[in-house]
Amino acid sequence: MNKKTRKRFRVLVSHHFNVIFPMMKPEAVDVLKNIRVVLARPSHPGNIGSAARAMKTMGLTRLTLVAPRDFPSAEANTLASGAVDVLEQAQVCASLSDALADVTLAAALTSRRREIAAPLLTPRDAAGELLACAAQGQQVALVFGNETFGLSIEEVEQCNLLVTIPGNPDYFSLNLAQAVQVLAYELFSQTGYGLDALRQPVEHASHAQVEGFYQHLEHTLQQIGFFERRPPDRLMRRLRTLFNRSRLQREEIDILRGMLKQIERHAPAQPPQP
Numbered sequence: 001m002n003k004k005t006r007k008r009f010r011v012l013v014s015h016h017f018n019v020i021f022p023m024m025k026p027e028a029v030d031v032l033k034n035i036r037v038v039l040a041r042p043s044h045p046g047n048i049g050s051a052a053r054a055m056k057t058m059g060l061t062r063l064t065l066v067a068p069r070d071f072p073s074a075e076a077n078t079l080a081s082g083a084v085d086v087l088e089q090a091q092v093c094a095s096l097s098d099a100l101a102d103v104t105l106a107a108a109l110t111s112r113r114r115e116i117a118a119p120l121l122t123p124r125d126a127a128g129e130l131l132a133c134a135a136q137g138q139q140v141a142l143v144f145g146n147e148t149f150g151l152s153i154e155e156v157e158q159c160n161l162l163v164t165i166p167g168n169p170d171y172f173s174l175n176l177a178q179a180v181q182v183l184a185y186e187l188f189s190q191t192g193y194g195l196d197a198l199r200q201p202v203e204h205a206s207h208a209q210v211e212g213f214y215q216h217l218e219h220t221l222q223q224i225g226f227f228e229r230r231p232p233d234r235l236m237r238r239l240r241t242l243f244n245r246s247r248l249q250r251e252e253i254d255i256l257r258g259m260l261k262q263i264e265r266h267a268p269a270q271p272p273q274p
Contacts, residue, residue, distance in 0.1 A: 049079030050177030058184035
């Protein structure tokens with residue numbers, strides 16, 4: 001995605017979220033709800049289930065099936081794991097034209113050269129334009145072909161973009177669900193949804209707590225004779241620098257001071273230095 005497209009997407013998404021959720025952190029799903037995955041003529045129900053699982057993992061929930069050979073299917077439900085709800089809400093259409101009736105931007109995934117003038121992009125490059133369109137409330141579709149034959153020329157011609165996943169030219173064979181996963185990930189990774197939701201809350205130690213630890217550390221090192229023939233001031237400066245780099249947490253301070261107490265309890269008292 002070039003800088004101009006990236007900037008445009010960020011502005012659009014920011015405006016979209018501020019209108020709907022003022023003063024709240026944007027939820028990736030609010031952009032992704034306008035993006036559907038379209039599987040054209042899938043022949044294996046297991047791939048449908050695996051694709052649903054890949055979608056839901058990345059915040060996509062809208063699945064459209066064009067003339068599936070076997071659906072609904074117990075095998076699809078099994079491989080969907082916790083994404084059976086995506087299958088239950090899936091739309092089934094007789095043709096790709098029906099599936100794209102209300103779509104304004106459709107991207108066809110292809111692994112073959114096509115004699116078509118449509119732009120050929122990688123998933124990463126295409127994601128910005130797809131998300132920008134979705135952020136405006138327009139309907140976007142990711143179109144995947146049959147596991148064996150892919151998309152026909154007629155089906156590709158109904159799409160606005162061609163997307164290909166670069167790979168080993170000597171052996172490139174992605175499963176349908178794997179291809180869905182790659183595109184879904186690239187979309188999700190560019191929504192601005194960070195890792196904060198996965199991080200544990202951290203309470204950093206206050207200045208007073210850190211200074212208390214340094215005093216305790218110096219006292220313990222003095223007690224065990226660590227400063228013998230060593231300049232205490234210089235060593236403590238080095239130790240302060242070492243611990244300051246790590247931005248100690250309150251829990252870490254408690255652990256370190258607990259260790260110092262145990263050392264003091266078991267270490268023989270040293271005579272005071274002259």
